[in-house]
Amino acid sequence: MITLRVNGQEHSYDGNPSVPLLWVLRDEFGLTGTKFGCGAALCGACTVHIDGQAVRSCGMVVSDAAGHEIVTIEGLHPEGNHPVQKAWRQVNVPQCGYCQAGQIMQAAALLQQNPKPSDAEINDAMAGNICRCGCYQRIAAAVRLASTGV
Ligand code: FES
Ligand code: FES
Structure with a gap:
């Protein structure tokens, strides 16, 4: 067990x-x-x-x-209101949605360790999360927004 x-x-x-x-x-x-x-x-x-x-x-x-x-x-948050989730909605990130839980968890871990990442650090941290819909620009924008404390 x-x-x-x-x-x-x-x-x-x-x-x-x-x-x-x-x-x-x-x-x-x-x-x-x-x-x-x-x-x-x-x-x-x-x-x-x-x-x-x-x-x-x-x-x-x-x-x-x-x-x-x-x-x-x-x-991640009882009402889905973790700063990353709020930023995701504000930027309207998802297309099909399939990769999005993984993207959000990756972004949340990044911001927990590095609350104000540079663009290069965001790109590095998120690079291994594949989005077949190609939402990468919106993903990066939402991580940046979340880092400002939405
Ligand atoms: S399903 Fe685990 S990394 Fe792709
Ligand atoms: S939103 Fe479709 S795979 Fe990322």
């Missing part, structure tokens, strides 16, 4: 300890805001926070997540 702390609540999981954390979040705990894109730690769609760091949940086995503080898009 593995106990995981997700969005401030304890969850138990008694399945295969070697499956990716992403499978357990989505299929066992119903936290489907975190998306499956590539399954190979290459796109960022599955990004969550582990102890405040942006981590690709498809690339972490569930047993390694035990004992850590896991936050998914559902837990």
Whole structure:
């Protein structure tokens, strides 16, 4: 039995300890805001926070997540009003939306560690999160806006 702390609540999981954390979040705990894109730690769609760091949940086995503080898009803010989420709405970032939870979690982790990033630092931090709709300019604009404390 593995106990995981997700969005401030304890969850138990008694399945295969070697499956990716992403499978357990989505299929066992119903936290489907975190998306499956590539399954190979290459796109960022599955990004969550582990102890405040942006981590690709498809690339972490569930047993390694035990004992850590896991936050998914559902837990970023109780009303969806984290500064990054507010900026995202203001800039109207998404197109299809599929990559967006991962983008927001990546951006939130960046701003937690570096509240006033330069444009180059934003680009560096966000470069690994793929958006097939090509919303990159709006993503960067929203991260900049969030850094001003919307
Ligand atoms: S689904 Fe995890 S990085 Fe693409
Ligand atoms: S908004 Fe469609 S993949 Fe990013």
